[in-house]
Amino acid sequence: MTLLQVDNLRVRYDTPRGPLWAVDQLSFKLESGEMVALVGESGSGKSTTALAILGLVPYSGGVVETGEIWYGGRNLLALDEREFRKLRASEIALVFQDASAALNPFLTIGVQLAEVLEVHRGLSRREALTESARALGDVGIPDPESRLHAYPHELSGGQRQRALIAMSLVAKPKVLIADEPTTALDPAVALTVLDLLKREREERGAGVVLVSHDLELVHATANRVHVMYAGRVIEQADAHELFEHPWHPYTAALWRARARLGGERRHRLAAVPGAPAELTALPTGCAFHPRCELATDRCRRERPDLSGLRRAETGMSLSSGRRAACFEKERVAGAHAETLEA
Amino acid sequence: MSALVELVDLSVTYAERGGKRRLKAVDGVSLSLARGGSAALVGESGSGKSTLARALAGLVEPEGGSLRFDGREVASLSPPERFALRRRVQLVFQDPFASLDPRLSVEELLGEPLEIHRVGDARARRARSFALLEAVGLSTQDIGRYPHEFSGGQRQRLAIARALALEPELLILDEPTSALDVSVQAQILNLLASLRERFGLAYLFITHDLSLVHQMCERVAVMYFGRVVEENDTAAFFREPLHPYSKALVALARRAADARALLVSAEAPSPFDLPAGCSFHPRCPRRAELGSRCVGERPALARLGRACAPSVACHLLDSERAR
Numbered sequence: 197m198t199l200l201q202v203d204n205l206r207v208r209y210d211t212p213r214g215p216l217w218a219v220d221q222l223s224f225k226l227e228s229g230e231m232v233a234l235v236g237e238s239g240s241g242k243s244t245t246a247l248a249i250l251g252l253v254p255y256s257g258g259v260v261e262t263g264e265i266w267y268g269g270r271n272l273l274a275l276d277e278r279e280f281r282k283l284r285a286s287e288i289a290l291v292f293q294d295a296s297a298a299l300n301p302f303l304t305i306g307v308q309l310a311e312v313l314e315v316h317r318g319l320s321r322r323e324a325l326t327e328s329a330r331a332l333g334d335v336g337i338p339d340p341e342s343r344l345h346a347y348p349h350e351l352s353g354g355q356r357q358r359a360l361i362a363m364s365l366v367a368k369p370k371v372l373i374a375d376e377p378t379t380a381l382d383p384a385v386a387l388t389v390l391d392l393l394k395r396e397r398e399e400r401g402a403g404v405v406l407v408s409h410d411l412e413l414v415h416a417t418a419n420r421v422h423v424m425y426a427g428r429v430i431e432q433a434d435a436h437e438l439f440e441h442p443w444h445p446y447t448a449a450l451w452r453a454r455a456r457l458g459g460e461r462r463h464r465l466a467a468v469p470g471a472p473a474e475l476t477a478l479p480t481g482c483a484f485h486p487r488c489e490l491a492t493d494r495c496r497r498e499r500p501d502l503s504g505l506r507r508a509e510t511g512m513s514l515s516s517g518r519r520a521a522c523f524e525k526e527r528v529a530g531a532h533a534e535t536l537e538a
Numbered sequence: 539m540s541a542l543v544e545l546v547d548l549s550v551t552y553a554e555r556g557g558k559r560r561l562k563a564v565d566g567v568s569l570s571l572a573r574g575g576s577a578a579l580v581g582e583s584g585s586g587k588s589t590l591a592r593a594l595a596g597l598v599e600p601e602g603g604s605l606r607f608d609g610r611e612v613a614s615l616s617p618p619e620r621f622a623l624r625r626r627v628q629l630v631f632q633d634p635f636a637s638l639d640p641r642l643s644v645e646e647l648l649g650e651p652l653e654i655h656r657v658g659d660a661r662a663r664r665a666r667s668f669a670l671l672e673a674v675g676l677s678t679q680d681i682g683r684y685p686h687e688f689s690g691g692q693r694q695r696l697a698i699a700r701a702l703a704l705e706p707e708l709l710i711l712d713e714p715t716s717a718l719d720v721s722v723q724a725q726i727l728n729l730l731a732s733l734r735e736r737f738g739l740a741y742l743f744i745t746h747d748l749s750l751v752h753q754m755c756e757r758v759a760v761m762y763f764g765r766v767v768e769e770n771d772t773a774a775f776f777r778e779p780l781h782p783y784s785k786a787l788v789a790l791a792r793r794a795a796d797a798r799a800l801l802v803s804a805e806a807p808s809p810f811d812l813p814a815g816c817s818f819h820p821r822c823p824r825r826a827e828l829g830s831r832c833v834g835e836r837p838a839l840a841r842l843g844r845a846c847a848p849s850v851a852c853h854l855l856d857s858e859r860a861r
């Protein structure tokens with residue numbers, strides 16, 4: 197079942213250096229129980245996409261120029277703020293990354309959790325507190341009834357992070373937006389957070405949009421991946437296909453550039469040359485061309501569309517939902533096929 | 539040849555801000571770093587890595603223990619000698635946005651350390667700035683620009699150039715790439731690797747990302763709440779980490795299926811209220827094997843053989859220790 201569908205999203209920010217399109221022509225679907233990842237370098241538009249799904253773009257000073265975001269038969273972008281506020285937290289929730297910024301230091305954990313339930317589920321304070329204790333227990337906080345009375349600073353860092361996750365999950369939202377949920381966490385706590393997200397997917401069929409720049413994490417946890425570059429999706433595929441057999445030179449380069457734990461220690465890493473594109477001064481044609489080894493004159497002139505692979509003999513498009521925006525994707529994909537055969 | 543840096547039982551304590559409690563951020567650390575060597579310092583946040591780095595660079599005063607640089611006890615140096623020593627140890631921080639004064643041009647940023655240490659005249663300093671830019675892969679045309687005009691990766695190059703200005707022997711790199719994208723991180727790590735070869739530098743590389751350790755360093759030390767619990771050759775460490783905490787860290791980094799079983803709790807204790815005995819014991823899956831010993835007695839870091847053999851602080855390894 198499709199939970200969420202984003203169609204042709206385009207978001208503009210007006211900056212002192214001129215307008216920029218942080219997200220452009222972005223479309224994707226999120227199925228029940230699925231984790232879809234958005235990956236890419238900083239500034240590629242991942243967080244802006246997350247904000248759009250949460251209806252928060254106007255609060256960050258941006259403008260949604262075009263697009264539809266379908267959820268439960270309604271286009272979220274056509275909702276007014278009051279309706280959107282009802283959906284947020286109850287149906288579509290953000291998994292916060294920074295516990296110190298997102299929890300109110302003056303309110304107990306119990307009150308903060310209970311408020312979500314009172315507002316969104318219409319529970320009484322008593323019922324809400326009982327539910328809140330259960331939510332804290334669910335995320336592995338010991339002795340949850342007594343922890344309801346704790347203030348955020350009275351919890352350890354790891355517990356605060358879990359309390360925050362409990363807050364995202366307490367109203368049992370169907371769609372979870374996790375923007376770099378583990379980046380600031382120690383690995384053991386990061387693993388518990390990922391376990392919690394997995395449980396929500398498996399037990400309740402929640403869908404997760406994971407925003408991350410950690411390719412290994414995405415490879416290990418996501419079902420499908422959308423790679424973004426300069427505001428656009430430049431490749432989309434199932435997680436294992438994407439990294440093992442990329443079609444886009446940027447995906448291939450990112451995957452090669454990471455340091456690896458296993459295997460031979462290499463003398464040098466395979467760095468991607470240059471710096472991420474400046475959105476206020478986008479290169480012509482394919483935005484990746486200044487950093488691309490395969491760039492041709494055509495790449496400097498024309499912008500490639502997101503499309504499937506063509507089989508040379510037939511000119512027919514191959515394979516399911518896989519797409520890449522590159523004139524040379526047959527070559528990139530072929531290069532892998534060759535290495536595989538060799 | 540003697541070690542470049544030798545720490546013996548070094549401790550650093552902070553007074554809690556606004557409170558009466560004291561926090562032993564570095565607690566009796568003994569470590570040595572070879573001339574031209576590369577060692578990594580890893581561990582969870584709050585384990586004392588940055589504090590140890592700052593103590594090495596002379597930016598915080600150790601509370602106790604000994605810090606020797608090039609065979610000489612740093613505490614016994616005269617102020618001018620200490621000042622001169624600062625040249626030889628330089629720090630590069632995680633955040634290139636915060637560590638470079640935005641009001642200074644590249645030329646001023648690179649010339650400032652030379653000026654402070656009275657190295658060369660204006661012309662020599664300018665020439666040195668050009669050479670530094672070239673060494674870190676920036677253009678000499680960048681000399682008049684300001685930090686905000688550079689990307690994150692370029693800024694980190696600039697910070698590295700500045701750290702190299704005084705021809706140090708030891709570069710302490712405190713999470714130098716954790717604010718950068720993977721693609722750019724690789725550029726900076728490659729640059730650091732070639733600078734080390736070119737100038738014979740020693741590196742102390744602080745990171746929470748074990749895959750970088752594998753890439754960058756010959757030795758690795760694991761810290762847990764102010765103490766080093768394992769010191770080992772990198773390749774051996776990744777083949778077989780010895781301390782129960784190291785085993786957990788490596789398994790987590792590998793996303794190994796059994797990683798969850800290697801830590802009793804994901805939760806770390808409060809640094810103000812550390813467990814007695816081995817401070818890792820509440821999270822250690824193996825403490826039961828030793829009865830009450832882990833709760834009652836703190837294991838010392840001890841070498842499991844000669845010279846380059848690993849050192850581990852765990853009672854389980856008692857039997858393997860050299861007599």
Ligand SMILES: Nc1ncnc2c1ncn2[C@@H]1O[C@H](COP(=O)(O)OP(=O)(O)O)[C@@H](O)[C@H]1O
Binds near residue numbers: 239244245258
């Ligand atoms: N509030 C804002 N005002 C102006 N520009 C913004 C704002 N938020 C983000 N941007 C710009 O939009 C682009 C995409 O940013 P973001 O969505 O945060 O990317 P990511 O999460 O992939 O790093 C960047 O160039 C960023 O500078």
Ligand SMILES: Nc1ncnc2c1ncn2[C@@H]1O[C@H](COP(=O)(O)OP(=O)(O)O)[C@@H](O)[C@H]1O
Binds near residue numbers: 553563583809
């Ligand atoms: N200036 C300071 N004042 C008080 N406590 C500090 C200060 N700097 C660090 N600490 C504390 O010392 C401990 C070690 O911190 P740090 O050396 O930064 O660890 P790491 O770099 O491994 O994360 C932590 O508990 C931290 O909160």
Ligand code: SF4
Binds near residue numbers: 446486488490495
């Ligand atoms: S379209 Fe051209 S420049 Fe862009 S990624 Fe493909 S080959 Fe490279």
Ligand code: SF4
Binds near residue numbers: 816824851
């Ligand atoms: S000393 Fe005991 S508690 Fe500490 S690491 Fe070793 S076995 Fe575990």
Ligand SMILES: [Mg+2]
Binds near residue numbers: 242243244
């Ligand atoms: Mg972001």
Ligand SMILES: [Mg+2]
Binds near residue numbers: 588
């Ligand atoms: Mg630190």
